[in-house]
Amino acid sequence: MHILVCIKQVPDSAQIRVHPVTNTIMRQGVPAIVNPYDLYALEEALRLKDRYRGRITVLSMGPPQTEVALRKALAFGADEAILLTDRAFAGADTLATSYALAAAIKQVHEKLPVDLVFAGKQTIDGDTAQVGPGIATRLGMQLLTYVSRIESLDLDAREITVHRRAEGGVQVIKTRLPSLVTVLEGVNDMRFATLTDMFRAARHPLTIWNKEDAQIEDITKIGLKGSPTAVSKVFAPKPTDRRAEIIETQSGQPADLAATLVGKLFAQHSDLALSISSSSVSSARQS
Amino acid sequence: MTTAPPPPAARPAGRRSYKLDARLAGYKGVWVFIECERGQAHTVSWELLGEGRKLADTLKVELAAVILGPPGEAIRGLCDEAIRYGADLCYLAQDPVLSDYRNAPYTSVLTELVNQYCPEILLLGATTLGRDLAGSVATTLQTGLTADCTGLAIDPENRGLAATRPTFGGSLLCTIVTLNYRPQMATVRPRVMPMPTPQPERAGRVIEHPLALVEDTIISKILEFIPDERGQDANLPFADIIVSGGRGMKRQENFQLIWDLAAVLGAEVGASRPVIQAGWASADRQVGQSGKTVRPRLYIAAGISGAIQHRVGMDKSDVIIAINEDSSAPIFDFANFGIVGNAMTILPALTQAFREHLATLKRAC
Amino acid sequence: MTEHFDAIVVGAGPAGNTAAYTMAKAGLKVLQIERGEYSGSKNVQGAILYADALEKVIPDFREDAPLERHIIEQRMWILDDTSYLGGTYRSADFSNPPYNRYTIIRSQFDRWFSQKVRDAGALVICETTVLDLHMDGTRVVGVRTDREGGSVYADIVILADGVNSLLAKKAGFHGELKPRDVALAVKEIHFLPEQTIEERFNIKGTEGVVIEMAGKITKGMVGTGFLYTNKESVTIGVGCLLSDFKKSGVSPYTLLEEMKAHSAIQPLLAGGEMKEYTAHLIPEGGYNAIPQIYGDGWLIAGDAGMFVNAVHREGSNLAMTTGQVAAETVITLKTEGKPLTAKNLAVYRKALDESFVMKDMKKYKNIPHILDNNRQFFVAYPNLVSQAAHTMLTVDGIDKKAKERAIRKNFASRRSVFGLLSDAFKLWRAFE
Numbered sequence A: 001m002h003i004l005v006c007i008k009q010v011p012d013s014a015q016i017r018v019h020p021v022t023n024t025i026m027r028q029g030v031p032a033i034v035n036p037y038d039l040y041a042l043e044e045a046l047r048l049k050d051r052y053r054g055r056i057t058v059l060s061m062g063p064p065q066t067e068v069a070l071r072k073a074l075a076f077g078a079d080e081a082i083l084l085t086d087r088a089f090a091g092a093d094t095l096a097t098s099y100a101l102a103a104a105i106k107q108v109h110e111k112l113p114v115d116l117v118f119a120g121k122q123t124i125d126g127d128t129a130q131v132g133p134g135i136a137t138r139l140g141m142q143l144l145t146y147v148s149r150i151e152s153l154d155l156d157a158r159e160i161t162v163h164r165r166a167e168g169g170v171q172v173i174k175t176r177l178p179s180l181v182t183v184l185e186g187v188n189d190m191r192f193a194t195l196t197d198m199f200r201a202a203r204h205p206l207t208i209w210n211k212e213d214a215q216i217e218d219i220t221k222i223g224l225k226g227s228p229t230a231v232s233k234v235f236a237p238k239p240t241d242r243r244a245e246i247i248e249t250q251s252g253q254p255a256d257l258a259a260t261l262v263g264k265l266f267a268q269h270s271d272l273a274l275s276i277s278s279s280s281v282s283s284a285r286q287s
Numbered sequence B: 001m002t003t004a005p006p007p008p009a010a011r012p013a014g015r016r017s018y019k020l021d022a023r024l025a026g027y028k029g030v031w032v033f034i035e036c037e038r039g040q041a042h043t044v045s046w047e048l049l050g051e052g053r054k055l056a057d058t059l060k061v062e063l064a065a066v067i068l069g070p071p072g073e074a075i076r077g078l079c080d081e082a083i084r085y086g087a088d089l090c091y092l093a094q095d096p097v098l099s100d101y102r103n104a105p106y107t108s109v110l111t112e113l114v115n116q117y118c119p120e121i122l123l124l125g126a127t128t129l130g131r132d133l134a135g136s137v138a139t140t141l142q143t144g145l146t147a148d149c150t151g152l153a154i155d156p157e158n159r160g161l162a163a164t165r166p167t168f169g170g171s172l173l174c175t176i177v178t179l180n181y182r183p184q185m186a187t188v189r190p191r192v193m194p195m196p197t198p199q200p201e202r203a204g205r206v207i208e209h210p211l212a213l214v215e216d217t218i219i220s221k222i223l224e225f226i227p228d229e230r231g232q233d234a235n236l237p238f239a240d241i242i243v244s245g246g247r248g249m250k251r252q253e254n255f256q257l258i259w260d261l262a263a264v265l266g267a268e269v270g271a272s273r274p275v276i277q278a279g280w281a282s283a284d285r286q287v288g289q290s291g292k293t294v295r296p297r298l299y300i301a302a303g304i305s306g307a308i309q310h311r312v313g314m315d316k317s318d319v320i321i322a323i324n325e326d327s328s329a330p331i332f333d334f335a336n337f338g339i340v341g342n343a344m345t346i347l348p349a350l351t352q353a354f355r356e357h358l359a360t361l362k363r364a365c
Numbered sequence C: 001m002t003e004h005f006d007a008i009v010v011g012a013g014p015a016g017n018t019a020a021y022t023m024a025k026a027g028l029k030v031l032q033i034e035r036g037e038y039s040g041s042k043n044v045q046g047a048i049l050y051a052d053a054l055e056k057v058i059p060d061f062r063e064d065a066p067l068e069r070h071i072i073e074q075r076m077w078i079l080d081d082t083s084y085l086g087g088t089y090r091s092a093d094f095s096n097p098p099y100n101r102y103t104i105i106r107s108q109f110d111r112w113f114s115q116k117v118r119d120a121g122a123l124v125i126c127e128t129t130v131l132d133l134h135m136d137g138t139r140v141v142g143v144r145t146d147r148e149g150g151s152v153y154a155d156i157v158i159l160a161d162g163v164n165s166l167l168a169k170k171a172g173f174h175g176e177l178k179p180r181d182v183a184l185a186v187k188e189i190h191f192l193p194e195q196t197i198e199e200r201f202n203i204k205g206t207e208g209v210v211i212e213m214a215g216k217i218t219k220g221m222v223g224t225g226f227l228y229t230n231k232e233s234v235t236i237g238v239g240c241l242l243s244d245f246k247k248s249g250v251s252p253y254t255l256l257e258e259m260k261a262h263s264a265i266q267p268l269l270a271g272g273e274m275k276e277y278t279a280h281l282i283p284e285g286g287y288n289a290i291p292q293i294y295g296d297g298w299l300i301a302g303d304a305g306m307f308v309n310a311v312h313r314e315g316s317n318l319a320m321t322t323g324q325v326a327a328e329t330v331i332t333l334k335t336e337g338k339p340l341t342a343k344n345l346a347v348y349r350k351a352l353d354e355s356f357v358m359k360d361m362k363k364y365k366n367i368p369h370i371l372d373n374n375r376q377f378f379v380a381y382p383n384l385v386s387q388a389a390h391t392m393l394t395v396d397g398i399d400k401k402a403k404e405r406a407i408r409k410n411f412a413s414r415r416s417v418f419g420l421l422s423d424a425f426k427l428w429r430a431f432e
């Protein structure tokens, strides 16, 4: 069995700051991390490897620093790591990204056929959840998004059955390999790497591909050139004009504050009374 | 959306032209994909018709609803509903193969429709279905797709769609345009756009699109659909009243105070991310950027600072009440009412005050 | 883990990186272990880099190191509540490459340095904490990490784990830090558009400014404030003896807040966004505080050995130098086939005593007091200060006493105002 896992290195958005004056992103000192969602995909792949043996190849497109992310994946147990890096890839939107990744996956497939491609649900910088479906479509793989559980995998029959999170329920889908799976967050906990793993990862030679190595057929389809979408402006959310009316009372006692608030609330929003009294009949459920 | 630096800001769209090829200039009209599973339409589709109506009027073009599903009246009925919500016409494609959502057949049918009728804008809900489908369709059509939008507008200069969405974990918004490609596709967050009021008297056309799909050619099979037991999971997006707690609740036990107030108001219980991470509440109760977007009549936030990632999920609420120790907490910048104080003492008092008020209401009628 | 290394380096700050780099370059089998997610991940602060120390290790560092700005102007301010009194030393000479001092963002700089260490052939492991040392009697034989199968062995362990080195304490190499031996420094990075910075500080291109501050801002505590310009941010901070903080009861945070509010400083930061607030100990004890820094199978380098020149916050270059000397000591002993015993490693201490490191450490023992007592002369001898400053500001590894001798000569020849002289010297020391 050969699983290819797509991971992306992203700026830790928890630490991203927006420049108050220029409204640009301040990357200074913002650490790069492995897209958290991708770790669920990687761990899920690793668990399949534990069960069925086989190999795991991690693939990432990004600047050279992405090496760090790939080594992390190696430490967790991936067998091979491919870094797709080339100035020509820069500025790609999801269409151009999936084109480049799909091309690379084709190359990997030539050498060792790929049974499954795993991707994260989405990235925390792009947030689009589009690259996975994009790759699947380009490679004609069966697409399984928002997978919460891999029910069964039959390598001889080349069939896989998964639970897919849908609106208002879960679809149990059976399909044929090769297929592309995007994994839902929270479905597993990433393992810890042993010191031996860390050594292996640190020493493992990375495969670094530029656009030629990836055998990109049509270079007008990658990077900025190959991106139908363009960002016309970036800005910070505008502060709303409303500023909270802070409730104050003589006593400052909770009871008085609460009573005053409720009074004002219904005075200014009489319509609320309806929705409350109607819904309060059915009282909330503790879960 | 960018794969590598440079950051979005460093990508002036101006560098590439908006100029449309003659071929693409022929793409006309605004489409909304009506998402329905098991005969049920997802409300985001109606929200989108409301928004699509505005876009179509600005562009002076028609607004079309696209409905895919199994044969039968249930699906047909959706056409009339779509028209009531603002559509001028409906494209209806029915086939047994389409009874459950599956990526492959839905992708091929929607692509086929687009290629035949050439809309300039195609909108879908940013749901698990919508995002799954949009990603494949955009790739097949080789066009631009903007995900998870919170705002749509028409750029008067070039009649192009300007789609606005949060980026970098919600700390920023960015507006994305599609260059020389058509249709311009976008998925839009549920509950971000207001629900339009249906107009019973509205009339429109229905264009049936014949299909001859063969089940055997479809590789993926749905073995089973396990519906979420209602009641079990929170239904935040549609709650009229939500009481939310944040890290400021300090301990799991204290979170009971949130439940108590919710019980009196018949409200749903929401939470900020740290609360979910601490395991004080189940994941489906997370409000915000990586959780649910809500727009209740009343949102009560206790011990929540109002970080942008939380705010984007709830600031469309009609009325926001904030309880926070820290008078300088950002949440007071966009709440309607605020009490500066300790949630552990304020909440019980508030619960009592509401209980009394409701009692008087009941007596009144 | 049965693998054996020539050397294990704990920590990937300037000291650890220099040591690991130097040994790996010499062909030793080196393992470096860093607790942070990546080298420098714990160091978001801006800092000043003194070229000389790094130059000795990586001569062509200017080609690709992430340097923010090169310092062309040094301001020395004495502030009271409302006003300040200051001298500026700016020289075109500072703008002639190769530059001597740069501002850097530690997280970026350390990461760059770490890559060099990897390229040199060392095995670098991050996100791994060394919990303990493996001892064989009095001899250190390896380290135990927090990872499964996490013990690894080497002929020598170089502790470069920073100020308040937990390991060194655990192993009893030196005791608890005394409050009077460490300063608590707090600093913030404020982001401003590049052109705003250039306008406010009247600089262009990669030119930068440093402001050293003393006086009322420290509320009578022994310490100094500082401000550096980075490319698109300004680093501001203040450090005082921990013991003084204890005595005065002033919180470092309020101290910094009030300092930022000062009429002289506020305009420099206006409109900026505060990004990072870090509090960190700097060993200030100077010479007297230096612990035992070598023993059977171990060496200590950098902050872990209390090598910081408090007055100039030259920690990182002292860290690099000590790291380098430590590495060279190991290399020599290994090539001579000598065992790495305390006896043989003693040459490390000797080498440092010879170097400018210890000389400066000795010299600046009690600077902060001088600094408080000599304000008046700051005005009395501006030219003298500036002359002194120029020579002194060119940090080139020549120990500073030697430089003063030079200055003293040309100064005395021009005018001889008896006792004032010596005060003046104290001044230069305090204010370069």
Ligand SMILES: Cc1cc2nc3c(=O)[nH]c(=O)nc-3n(C[C@H](O)[C@H](O)[C@H](O)COP(=O)(O)OP(=O)(O)OC[C@H]3O[C@@H](n4cnc5c(N)ncnc54)[C@H](O)[C@@H]3O)c2cc1C
Pocket (backbone or CB within 6 Å): A013, A014, A015, A124, B168, B169, B170, B245, B246, B247, B248, B249, B271, B272, B273, B274, B275, B286, B287, B288, B289, B290, B291, B292, B302, B303, B304, B305, B306, B307, B308, B309, B310, B313, B323, B324, B325, B326, B329, B341, B342, B343, B344
């Ligand atoms: C990519 C990304 C996605 C994210 N998505 C989400 C999301 O979907 N939803 C979300 O909520 N967050 C999200 N976050 C996290 C978000 O940035 C904030 O960290 C989070 O919202 C803070 O939650 P909080 O307000 O409960 O906690 P805090 O920010 O710690 O605020 C606690 C508040 O409680 C107050 N308080 C303390 N004690 C009391 C008391 N006794 N009485 C009253 N008040 C008290 C404090 O003054 C403080 O204002 C996301 C972050 C990232 C980076």
Ligand SMILES: Cc1cc2nc3c(=O)[nH]c(=O)nc-3n(C[C@H](O)[C@H](O)[C@H](O)COP(=O)(O)OP(=O)(O)OC[C@H]3O[C@@H](n4cnc5c(N)ncnc54)[C@H](O)[C@@H]3O)c2cc1C
Pocket (backbone or CB within 6 Å): C010, C011, C012, C013, C014, C015, C016, C017, C033, C034, C035, C036, C039, C040, C042, C045, C046, C047, C048, C049, C050, C128, C129, C130, C131, C160, C161, C162, C163, C166, C167, C185, C186, C187, C237, C239, C279, C280, C281, C282, C301, C302, C303, C304, C308, C312, C313, C314, C315, C316, C317, C319
């Ligand atoms: C506010 C402030 C301003 C300063 N400004 C300057 C300046 O402008 N110029 C200057 O030259 N110096 C400055 N310094 C001093 C300088 O930062 C230090 O002297 C220098 O960083 C010391 O380098 P080091 O390698 O010895 O220690 P560090 O840089 O602290 O590196 C120690 C490393 O070891 C790691 N570590 C610690 N324990 C373990 C463990 N158990 N296992 C694994 N890894 C571990 C840490 O994560 C850290 O990365 C300043 C210091 C402060 C506090």
Ligand SMILES: Nc1ncnc2c1ncn2[C@@H]1O[C@H](COP(=O)(O)O)[C@@H](O)[C@H]1O
Pocket (backbone or CB within 6 Å): A006, A007, A008, A035, A037, A038, A059, A060, A061, A062, A094, A097, A101, A118, A119, A120, A121, A122, A123, A124, A126, A127, A128, A129, A130, A131, A132, B001, B003
């Ligand atoms: N540059 C990239 N390199 C490798 N994988 C990627 C890249 N961008 C996105 N992916 C994969 O596609 C998933 C969805 O990304 P996105 O569409 O950006 O939300 C991610 O979770 C990754 O698994």
